[in-house]
Amino acid sequence: MVEVEINGEPVKASYSIWALSLYEQEFGGANMLGDLFGVQVFDAPADGDGEDEGKKPEFKLDFTANDWAMLSRVLWAGVKNEDDSTPSFAEWAKSVESYKIFEIAGKVPNEVMRVCF
Known part of the structure; x- marks a missing residue:
């Protein structure tokens, strides 16, 4: 939780x-994390092989490439399927106080693929 001041009030x-x-x-289907973070570029750790000396390798994380809210809805469907x-x-979503979105993104699609395809 964060607290900000709007119109002089917290x-x-x-x-x-x-x-x-x-x-x-x-916001008409907008992706909150994609809108907020867009594409983030990080310096990648050097691989130590000496190639591309003088160039900084980059790692890009594209938050616009995923529908984060959809992943949460798919997670809910699995939770509901397990416990009616x-x-x-x-x-349910209002009751979730914290979660690891990258864990959801890593595990849920893999499980859906395993079961459905």
Whole structure:
């Protein structure tokens, strides 16, 4: 949670799976993480082989390439499939206080592929 000042008053903001979906709904399907981070470029660690001496290798992380809210919805479907007492997506997402989005991105699609294809 962060606190910022708006109109001279403190306002709290928090981010979660539900926030990804709210952003997507409010802004015509927009991708909150893609909009916020876009493409990030990092210096890649040197491989030590001496090639490309003097050039800095780069690593690009493209946050626009994934639909992060969709990944959260697919995760919910799997949770609901496992436990039918899981509430609606909106209620469930509101209850999730923290999560590791890269863990979701790494595991959920692989499991869907394993089971469905």
